[in-house]
Amino acid sequence: MKKLSKIITLSAAVALALSLAGQDFASAAAFKDINSLQDKDKIIAMYDNGLIKGITAELFAPNKTVTQAESVQLFVNALGLNLDLVRFVKEPKASDYYKNAKDSAWYANAFIIAAINGLDLPSDLNPNEKLTREAFTHQLVHTIEIIGKLPIIKPVVVELKDQDQVKVDYTGSIQRALNYGVVELDKNGKFHPKKEITRAEAAIEISNALNYLKAHSAPEQGGESEALTAEQAAQLIKGAAGEVANLQIKIDPKAVVTRESFTYLLVHTLQTSGQLPMLKLVPAEIKDNDNIDILNQGAIQTAIALGFVQLDQEGKFNPKAGITRTDAIDIVGKAVKYLKAHPVPEQGGVSKAITVEQSVELIKKAAGDTNLQIKIDPKADVTRESFTYLLIHTLQAGGRLPMLKLIPTEIKDNDKIGILYQGAIQTALALKFVELDSEGNFNPKNGVTLADATAMVNRVKEMVKESNK
Known part of the structure; x- marks a missing residue:
C-alpha cells in the first residue's frame, strides 16, 4: 500500500463519534431491537451523549451486518481521525491506497484518512465485503494499538472452545481483544469467529475499545501540554x-x-x-x-x-x-x-526535475541580478552536477563568492562526476550549498528537482545576507 507522510490527531477525550453514510437520526427509544442485548446500555448511552451520529433504528436490527467500508468509516470517526494537519502536493484518491476502492463512493474520504493515519488495512480489501467477527475484531485491535500507541503486551491466553475455527493470523489479535475487554466469549466459551458481525456488536466492541484506550493510552497520548520531542x-x-x-x-x-x-x-x-x-x-x-x-x-x-x-x-x-x-x-x-x-x-512539480528555464531563473535570483545573460542549451538535461556548476560559475564570475582554500571532501561517486564540474561541486560542498547523501554520494547524473534547486538558492541567499552584515 502506498503511504504518504502522516499526522495522527486524537481529541483530548478520544471522541466516540460513530457515523454511517446517508442515514438519519433516530431516538434511542426507537432501538427496540437491542432490548435483548446485554450491553444495550452502551449503545443508548453513546446515542444520548451525542456520540452516535447519522443512524436509524434499523442500524441495530439483528440482520444488519457491517461491511468493510462501514467498518473503516466507524474506525475513522470513532477515533476522531482527520487530515487537518496534512497537505498534499497532489490530492490523494482512495484508489491510491486501496485498489478496489471507488473514488466517487461515499466511503472514499474515510479510506484516505485511514491510509494517511496508518491504519493497517489490506490494500486489496473489498469495500462491500461483509466482515466476520474475527476480521472486524482483528482490524479494530490493530487500529487502537496503532493510533493509541499501546505498549506490546503478552496476553493471558484465554481458551476458546471454537479456537479451531479462528484464522491463524487473527489468533493474537483476538487474544489481545479478550485481554483488553473489547470482546467476551459467550456462556459456552465460544467466540463465533466466522459469524458476520452485526452493527450493534461492532458498536459495542468500539465502545469497549475506546474505554480501554482512555484508560491505557501511551503517556504522550494526552501530552498536548508536554514538551514537543x-x-x-x-x-x-x-x-x-x-x-x-x-x-x-x-x-x-x-x-x-x-x-x-x-x-x-x-x-x-x-x-x-x-x-x-x-x-x-x-x-x-x-x-x-x-x-x-x-x-x-x-x-x-x-x-x-x-x-x-x-x-x-x-x-x-x-x-x-x-x-x-x-x-x-x-x-x-x-x-x-x-x-x-x-x-x-509549479505546485505540482516540486518533486520533478526542473527545466532549463527554471534553472536559469533560480540562478539569476541567487546572483541577485535578473538581467544576467546565462547561456545554456534550452534542450539540455539539468542534472545535479550541471546545475551546481552553473550556479557556482555564475556566482564566481560575478564576484559573489569568497576566496576559499578548499580541503576536498571525499565523494564516494566522484568518478561519475565530469572533470569540468568537480571544482564547482567541491566549492558548493564547502559553502554548504549542497550536501552528500547518507552514503556519501553526490549523485551527479540525477535530475535536480525544484525542491533541491530552491534549497541551494536559499542557502546562497543566507550566505550573502550573513556576509553583508
Whole structure:
C-alpha cells in the first residue's frame, strides 16, 4: 500500500463519534431491537451523549451486518481521525491506497484518512465485503494499538472452545481483544469467529475499545501540554510540507525543541521545498530579538509575516522557551491553512526535475541580478552536477563568492562526476550549498528537482545576507 507522510490527531477525550453514510437520526427509544442485548446500555448511552451520529433504528436490527467500508468509516470517526494537519502536493484518491476502492463512493474520504493515519488495512480489501467477527475484531485491535500507541503486551491466553475455527493470523489479535475487554466469549466459551458481525456488536466492541484506550493510552497520548520531542517536530513538519517532505529533515533526536528551532525548521523546510513565496519583509519589532540566534531570525520574521506565529502581549517571541505539542500543532495548522490558500506556481512539480528555464531563473535570483545573460542549451538535461556548476560559475564570475582554500571532501561517486564540474561541486560542498547523501554520494547524473534547486538558492541567499552584515 502506498503511504504518504502522516499526522495522527486524537481529541483530548478520544471522541466516540460513530457515523454511517446517508442515514438519519433516530431516538434511542426507537432501538427496540437491542432490548435483548446485554450491553444495550452502551449503545443508548453513546446515542444520548451525542456520540452516535447519522443512524436509524434499523442500524441495530439483528440482520444488519457491517461491511468493510462501514467498518473503516466507524474506525475513522470513532477515533476522531482527520487530515487537518496534512497537505498534499497532489490530492490523494482512495484508489491510491486501496485498489478496489471507488473514488466517487461515499466511503472514499474515510479510506484516505485511514491510509494517511496508518491504519493497517489490506490494500486489496473489498469495500462491500461483509466482515466476520474475527476480521472486524482483528482490524479494530490493530487500529487502537496503532493510533493509541499501546505498549506490546503478552496476553493471558484465554481458551476458546471454537479456537479451531479462528484464522491463524487473527489468533493474537483476538487474544489481545479478550485481554483488553473489547470482546467476551459467550456462556459456552465460544467466540463465533466466522459469524458476520452485526452493527450493534461492532458498536459495542468500539465502545469497549475506546474505554480501554482512555484508560491505557501511551503517556504522550494526552501530552498536548508536554514538551514537543524532536521526532514529533519532524513528523508535524513533514505532514505540513506534504509529499515533498520526503526531504530528509535532519534533527538530533535528543535535541530540546525550542520555539525558535521549531519555527526555523518549519519555515526552512517549506522554503527549501519551494512552497513559500519570496517576501519583501518589513521586520516586526521583537522585544527579545537579541535572544534569537542570528541563523533563525529570518525564518522567525517570515513566520510572523505569514501569520504562523505571534508575539506575546509584551511583544516577545520567547525563543528559548520549550514548545509544547499544542503550540506546535497550532503553528503547523496555521501554516497548512496558509499553504492551502496560497498554492505557489509549479505546485505540482516540486518533486520533478526542473527545466532549463527554471534553472536559469533560480540562478539569476541567487546572483541577485535578473538581467544576467546565462547561456545554456534550452534542450539540455539539468542534472545535479550541471546545475551546481552553473550556479557556482555564475556566482564566481560575478564576484559573489569568497576566496576559499578548499580541503576536498571525499565523494564516494566522484568518478561519475565530469572533470569540468568537480571544482564547482567541491566549492558548493564547502559553502554548504549542497550536501552528500547518507552514503556519501553526490549523485551527479540525477535530475535536480525544484525542491533541491530552491534549497541551494536559499542557502546562497543566507550566505550573502550573513556576509553583508
